[in-house]
Amino acid sequence: MEGTDDESSRPAPRVLSMVAHVLERLVSRNELVAAAAEYRPAAGRGLEGFCGSRAPSIGIGSYLERIHRLAGCSPSCFVVGFAFIDRAAHRRPGSMVASLNVHRLILTSVLVASKVLDDTHQNNAFYARVGGVSNLELNRLELELLFLLDFEVTLSLRTFESYCLHLEKETMMCDGGAAHMKIERPIIPADGSRQLHRSADNIQKIGTSLPTTATPA
Numbered sequence: 001m002e003g004t005d006d007e008s009s010r011p012a013p014r015v016l017s018m019v020a021h022v023l024e025r026l027v028s029r030n031e032l033v034a035a036a037a038e039y040r041p042a043a044g045r046g047l048e049g050f051c052g053s054r055a056p057s058i059g060i061g062s063y064l065e066r067i068h069r070l071a072g073c074s075p076s077c078f079v080v081g082f083a084f085i086d087r088a089a090h091r092r093p094g095s096m097v098a099s100l101n102v103h104r105l106i107l108t109s110v111l112v113a114s115k116v117l118d119d120t121h122q123n124n125a126f127y128a129r130v131g132g133v134s135n136l137e138l139n140r141l142e143l144e145l146l147f148l149l150d151f152e153v154t155l156s157l158r159t160f161e162s163y164c165l166h167l168e169k170e171t172m173m174c175d176g177g178a179a180h181m182k183i184e185r186p187i188i189p190a191d192g193s194r195q196l197h198r199s200a201d202n203i204q205k206i207g208t209s210l211p212t213t214a215t216p217a
Contacts, residue, residue, distance in 0.1 A: 012065050013075035015183045018167040019082050020061035023102055025170070027060075030096040046095035047088065047105065049144045055099035056132065063103055063131075070130045071122050073114040079183065080117060080155055081109035083163050088148040107131035108141040116153050 056063070064078065085105050089097050097105065107127060114121040122130075128138040146153070155163075164183045 012068060013078070013183075015075045015078045015167065016064045016068060017061060018171045018183065019078050020059075020064055022082070022167060022170050023060050023085075023097070023106070026097050027099055027102055030098055034096060034098065046092040046148075047097065047101050048095060050101035050104040050108070050141060051098075052100055052104065056103050058103070060102060060106070063106060067107065067110055067127075067130055071110070071114065071127060073110060073121065074118050075183070076117055076160070077110050077113040079160060079163050079167070080113040081106065082167070083155060083159070084109040084112060084145065084149060084153070086163075087152075088145065091148060103131070104133065104141055105145075107133070108138065108145045111138070111142060112145060112153060 058066070067073070068075075068078070085097060088105070089095065107130075111124065111127045124138050124142065125135045128135040131138065133141075168183060
């Protein structure tokens with residue numbers, strides 16, 4: 001269900017601007033390195049499957065805000081989505097997060113994170129419409145990401161906290177020490193669970209029963 005007027009009038013979660021800032025810097029740095037080194041993508045499975053023919057006109061920050069506003073996923077999904085992108089990039093060092101793939105990486109990572117974290121979440125077809133790709137393509141991208149991550153889609157609370165601190169630190173360095181910029185943390189389960197996930201059953205469903213009909217991009 002798309003966001004209501006009340007939801008659209010609320011300020012965007014701080015995590016969106018933090019993730020946008022870090023990814024924008026990463027993309028800028030990677031493209032400078034690629035240009036200087038005449039970078040060519042490595043063969044094999046990597047991030048090239050997420051590349052479009054040209055970079056979308058919408059900025060990273062606006063794209064994140066659009067996903068949050070329309071899909072209604074929790075702020076934690078953007079931290080976990082960022083973690084997925086970071087893990088995928090480190091597992092395939094021959095690939096780079098760049099302007100041609102960052103939007104699809106964001107969309108797919110937040111989609112998977114919402115399935116892991118949120119009690120209710122939108123389906124692939126909805127995310128495809130929000131993200132400007134076809135349902136068929138997003139189904140493929142979801143499986144691509146899951147294989148890149150070796151289907152390791154849960155984060156410990158300690159790892160989640162470390163990513164929050166990393167995003168906050170990077171933002172403070174850019175903003176001259178704006179200590180008030182803190183990510184909204186999830187409520188820790190009363191049972192003291194050390195894993196940040198909704199249920200193992202839900203994880204098993206990811207990518208196993210995907211619709212195959214495509215919707216217009």
